[in-house]
Amino acid sequence: MNRGMNNVWTIVISSAVVYGVLAIAMGVVPGIVLSRTPPTPGMLPLTPQQDRGRAIYVSEGCEYCHTQNVRPLKQDLVFGRPSVAGDYAYSTPELLGDHRNGPDLTNIGNRQPSDTWQYIHLWNPRSVVNASIMPRYTWFFAVKPKADAGDIVVPVPPRFAPAGGVVVATEEAKDLVAYLQSLKQVPLGKGAAKP
Amino acid sequence: MSPQSALTRDSAEPEDIALFSAFVISATFWLLLTTAVGLLLSFKFPYPDLATNPLLSFGRLRAIHTNGTFYGWASIALTGSALYVAARTSGIPIVGKRIAWLSLIAYNVAAVLGTVTLDLGLNFGDQEYREWIWPVKVIFLAAVFLSGLTVVRTVAQRIESEVYISNWYTIGGFVFTLILSTVAILPWYQYGLGQVAVQGFFMHNAVGMWFTFLALGVTYYALPKLLNRPIYSYALGVLGFWTNLVFYPVIGAHHFEFSPLPWWFQTLAIVFSVGMLVPVWAGTANFALTIRGHGESVRRSYALPFIVVGLLYYFLGSTQGTVEAFRSLQTIWHFTNFTIGHSHATMYGFITFIAWGAIYAMLPRATGKEPSRVATGLHFWFATIGVTAYVFVLSIGGTLQGLDWAAGNPFIASVEATAPYWVARAVSGSMMFLAHVIFAYNVYLMTLAPSRASTKWERKAVNV
Numbered sequence: 310m311n312r313g314m315n316n317v318w319t320i321v322i323s324s325a326v327v328y329g330v331l332a333i334a335m336g337v338v339p340g341i342v343l344s345r346t347p348p349t350p351g352m353l354p355l356t357p358q359q360d361r362g363r364a365i366y367v368s369e370g371c372e373y374c375h376t377q378n379v380r381p382l383k384q385d386l387v388f389g390r391p392s393v394a395g396d397y398a399y400s401t402p403e404l405l406g407d408h409r410n411g412p413d414l415t416n417i418g419n420r421q422p423s424d425t426w427q428y429i430h431l432w433n434p435r436s437v438v439n440a441s442i443m444p445r446y447t448w449f450f451a452v453k454p455k456a457d458a459g460d461i462v463v464p465v466p467p468r469f470a471p472a473g474g475v476v477v478a479t480e481e482a483k484d485l486v487a488y489l490q491s492l493k494q495v496p497l498g499k500g501a502a503k504p
Numbered sequence: 505m506s507p508q509s510a511l512t513r514d515s516a517e518p519e520d521i522a523l524f525s526a527f528v529i530s531a532t533f534w535l536l537l538t539t540a541v542g543l544l545l546s547f548k549f550p551y552p553d554l555a556t557n558p559l560l561s562f563g564r565l566r567a568i569h570t571n572g573t574f575y576g577w578a579s580i581a582l583t584g585s586a587l588y589v590a591a592r593t594s595g596i597p598i599v600g601k602r603i604a605w606l607s608l609i610a611y612n613v614a615a616v617l618g619t620v621t622l623d624l625g626l627n628f629g630d631q632e633y634r635e636w637i638w639p640v641k642v643i644f645l646a647a648v649f650l651s652g653l654t655v656v657r658t659v660a661q662r663i664e665s666e667v668y669i670s671n672w673y674t675i676g677g678f679v680f681t682l683i684l685s686t687v688a689i690l691p692w693y694q695y696g697l698g699q700v701a702v703q704g705f706f707m708h709n710a711v712g713m714w715f716t717f718l719a720l721g722v723t724y725y726a727l728p729k730l731l732n733r734p735i736y737s738y739a740l741g742v743l744g745f746w747t748n749l750v751f752y753p754v755i756g757a758h759h760f761e762f763s764p765l766p767w768w769f770q771t772l773a774i775v776f777s778v779g780m781l782v783p784v785w786a787g788t789a790n791f792a793l794t795i796r797g798h799g800e801s802v803r804r805s806y807a808l809p810f811i812v813v814g815l816l817y818y819f820l821g822s823t824q825g826t827v828e829a830f831r832s833l834q835t836i837w838h839f840t841n842f843t844i845g846h847s848h849a850t851m852y853g854f855i856t857f858i859a860w861g862a863i864y865a866m867l868p869r870a871t872g873k874e875p876s877r878v879a880t881g882l883h884f885w886f887a888t889i890g891v892t893a894y895v896f897v898l899s900i901g902g903t904l905q906g907l908d909w910a911a912g913n914p915f916i917a918s919v920e921a922t923a924p925y926w927v928a929r930a931v932s933g934s935m936m937f938l939a940h941v942i943f944a945y946n947v948y949l950m951t952l953a954p955s956r957a958s959t960k961w962e963r964k965a966v967n968v
Binding site: 315316317318320321324325327328329331332334335336337339340341342343344345346367368369370371372373374376378380381382383384387392393394396397398399400401402403404405406407408409410411412434435438440441442443444445446447448 | 910919
């Protein structure tokens with residue numbers, strides 16, 4: 310039997326112990342401690358509809374192009390105030406994001422409060438922003454010959470409208486827009502937590 | 505005499521050869537599928553109305569590209585190589601072949617189910633590299649466990665007295681990944697900002713404690729084998745092992761600089777990112793000193809150039825990662841396409857090139873069937889020029905994107921500034937994909953194809 314570092318089990322066990330300790334220190338403990346961060350005062354949990362919209366946001370991978378993380382940097386202030394720890398208390402799975410091919414959405418409910426704009430933009434982003442590279446989310450809409458009572462009809466500009474019908478928002482579109490509208494930063498009061 | 509012209513076959517058992525071949529073939533399938541997806545994604549930047557269908561939408565396919573290249577292509581290719589290296593360096597056949605076959609099945613089942621579920625919009629959040637839902641991750645975890653167990657059992661029964669340095673690295677990779685994946689899967693302690701901390705830890709460790717360890721492990725076998733000389737320093741290899749193990753787990757938070765994660769936690773990650781220069785430079789120096797004075801062998805070999813490019817990107821990509829972690833540069837580069845360039849420098853330039861080099865080094869020696877030299881040359885140049893252009897254009901495009909934001913221009917200006925670089929990325933991505941098709945042809949020649957009499961003239965041509 311080989312001894313010391315020439316025994317394969319010594320390598321297995323020693324690397325498992327060292328990495329296990331590091332994984333607990335750098336992954337598990339920060340996870341447990343920061344999961345207990347209380348919400349920013351004034352923040353409300355999502356309503357069931359907003360929550361369904363959030364699930365669609367996650368499912369469609371919106372985070373791959375849109376961050377929800379306003380950094381304490383000059384170039385980020387256009388999106389809102391710098392994000393603080395408590396802003397993420399109701400945010401699981403987390404949606405901070407790594408990429409900004411599109412703008413940050415932390416505060417989009419305040420920055421773009423129009424439901425109608427959101428519907429038109431989801432139907433075809435290029436109908437409102439010419440150079441946009443965002444995909445169309447046409448599968449959140451139904452095209453009908455005529456709107457029924459209670460339908461939300463999307464006033465799509467003629468160039469982008471389907472021939473012979475109206476564009477109507479489905480429940481998914483309503484849920485998603487309800488979630489986007491919920492993205493409003495609460496102002497930080499005096500003595501609020503610093504980032 | 506060229507080393508390849510007198511290719512000496514390994515005295516491997518037929519079932520070991522079949523096992524290694526099967527790993528390479530299924531890895532190649534995932535490479536083709538998931539880089540075809542990547543190519544489609546790259547064309548969606550200049551043509552956002554291309555393939556407007558939920559099943560082909562950007563948000564769903566992106567995770568299929570990243571997870572598929574990670575857990576389909578690179579994991580299967582490097583695990584197969586690690587199994588074969590374990591047997592070669594131990595002087596015995598693979599121990600527990602049924603378990604090894606089972607691990608290959610589990611890898612593929614996980615990759616199929618992961619791809620299908622992501623396409624249906626089922627995910628564990630949009631958290632990079634851990635988007636697969638937990639049942640799929642558990643199957644992947646089982647594959648890592650079963651293949652790791654096979655490597656350990658094989659090395660434990662070796663006839664050599666020392667555990668060769670390759671096996672330190674590959675066994676480490678399996679052990680770390682089992683722990684890491686378990687930490688990532690368990691949901692009960694990660695909410696909100698806590699999950700951000702776990703994500704930073706996970707996403708970087710998935711790369712650096714799995715792929716880096718497996719790739720360096722097979723390099724420690726393939727490079728001396730191809731050069732027919734021992735590795736420069738065993739001690740440098742051991743130094744690299746321990747420093748990588750201790751420094752890497754601490755650097756994850758550098759993915760969330762300027763976020764509400766505790767400031768000191770981010771600073772710690774930056775400091776250790778500098779520490780990462782120790783294993784990276786020690787490892788690179790060790791390999792470079794092994795190659796030194798043998799440029800002629802590199803020129804004559806079809807496998808060595810892949811390993812040389814892989815090591816060059818290991819050095820450049822990892823050093824870039826350290827520099828990128830500095831706060832001053834993060835203010836510009838964070839959130840931009842610069843990071844996509846970085847991830848391709850490392851996961852492609854480093855990991856994928858090493859996997860190719862290892863396969864070209866070991867598979868012909870196992871099966872006795874050589875790839876086409878012309879095809880290998882084309883594969884090498886398309887992939888090398890492709891990825892270098894890819895990294896270059898996204899580094900420029902990403903920098904412009906970040907400078908545009910810093911200048912306070914309207915957001916859409918950054919999109920317009922980056923647009924030409926996205927076109928260039930799609931072109932270089934096409935070259936890379938072409939290289940993969942050629943590689944697949946070579947894999948066929950090295951495995952399923954009947955032995956070729958035609959290799960004779962090719963051998964003649966290189967016999968100087």
